[in-house]
Amino acid sequence: MVPSVSPADTISHRILHVFRAPVGGLFRHVVDLARLQAAAGHAVGIVCDATTGGERAVQALSDLAPCLALGVTRIAMRRNPHLSDLACLRAVAARADAVAADVLHGHGAKGGVYARLAPAAAGRPMIRAYTPHGGSYNYRPGTLLHRLYMGAEGILARRTDVFLFESEYVAGRHRAYVGSHGRVGRIVHNGLSEAEFAPVTPSADPFELLYVGELREAKGLPVLLQALARLRAEGREVRLLMVGSGPDAGLLQASAEALGLAGAIAFEPAQAIRPVLARGRIMVVPSFAESLPYVVLEAAAAAQPMVATDVGGIPEIFGDAAGDLVPARDPVALQHAIARVLDEAPERRRARFQALSDSVRQRFSMERMGADVLSGYAAAFRARAGRPALPAEPGRVEPA
Incomplete structure (x- = not known):
């Protein structure tokens, strides 16, 4: 069931969401927003890539079709x-x-480039909103690519009416490396539905470790393999289930064999996360960079024991428990963190991750996410019309 959302103002908007790949957390974010905005009385459409996502994307867009009064347009991107x-x-x-x-x-x-640079028909009022999902903001500061992309973001900022940052981390990166251009800005955390906080019943023979996400080096998977090898060298019969797809799948399988882990790892294609959570005792998120990953939110909501790196917006999800996060790119630290959770008394482990679930429930509401996006649109329209902005609410930032 989609939570009801009150419109940020009395106007019904015609909203076109533009993005590249209909996969992963970005796609989930757009799907959730489209449902929320349609439920609030707005007409919604999508423009996305035609070459990625496979059958899962086709099915997801088909399921979403009743909410898309403006339809789906797929082009090669x-x-x-x-x-x-x-x-x-x-x-x-x-x-x-x-x-x-x-x-x-x-x-x-x-998607941010296309939405902000696409020419508009003369005389038609239209605002341009931008939600970064990490991406170009995650390059290491000082590198050539970082300077190049931040320079491009600075140019594009002048064609942006409202920034809708999904994490304080990305908002801070924007301020530090792009600067303020007097545009409207909001921090709009990704939100979860109440159903996602339901307990997950473990399977009869779960894997000790679980990874869900893209099979890409930047997700820290080589470090995870090294940590797994170290755990097994200690005599622990630890197995890993890796669920996802990506450009480095072949390299990871070859690395697993080289480390003698071929029999300890099962690779499976991308699939719905909640049934997968039941098949692993501990979720591991070894990323080198993130914005506000849904996989961490979803695992936390389900009170899944978890080991994650201290990067991007992950500390925002963990809140008071952020001290439990581990440094990225450190297989020894990851090994020790996993061992601590494996060895923890079951009652204490359950209590710790139930407390995290309760905290996430209070702070990451899907209903609030939808309302805050509409509020951002309304503020941008007011700014376009030269009307004074309403006072910013706690948790929001203005200007960008």
Whole structure:
């Protein structure tokens, strides 16, 4: 059931969400927003890539179709900058014009480029919203790519009416490396539904460790494999279930074999997370960089024991328990953190992660996420009209 959301103002908007890949947490965020906004009386549509996501994306978009009064448009989009981006910009502009969109909301680096640079029809009022999902903000400061992308973000900021940051971490990176351009800004944390806090019944023979997400080096998976090898060298019969897909799947399988872990790891394709949580005792999130990952929120909501790195917005999720996080890129620290949770008394472990679940329930509401996005749109329209802004609420930041 989708929580009801009161519109931020009395106007019904025509909202077009633009993003690249219909996979992962970004896609989930857009799907949740589309349902919430449709329930609040707005007309919603999607423009996304036609070449990624496979059958899972096709099914998810089909399930979402009743909420999409403005439909779904899929075009070929490349992950990295390419000449074909010009054709994509024209396609996004044409779609926005065809459905008379008054909100063009870009998600992620590529969606943010298209939503902010697509030309608008003359005389049609339209705001451009941008939600970064980590991406270009996660490059190491001082590197060439970081300077390049932050320079591009500075240019694009001038064509942004409202920034909707999903974490305080990304908002801080924006302020530090892009600067303030007087635009409206909000921190809008990803939200969860009440059903996601229901207990998960463990399977009969769970894996000791579980990873769910992209199979990509930046997710810290080589470090996880090293930590697993160290745990097994101690004599622990620890097994790992890895669920997901990505460009480094082959390399990871080869690394597992080289470390003598082939029989200790099971690789499975991407699938719904809650049934998977039942098949692992401890979720491990060894990422090198993140914004506000849904996989951590979802595991925390289900009171799943978890070991995660101290990066990006993960400390915002853990709150008072952020001291339990481990440094990234450190297989020894990861090994010791996993061992501590494995050896912890079951009653104490259950109490710790139930407390985290209770904390997440208080702070990461899907209903609030939907309302805060609409509030951001309304503030941007007020700014466009030269009307005074309403006082910012706690947890929000203005300007960006």
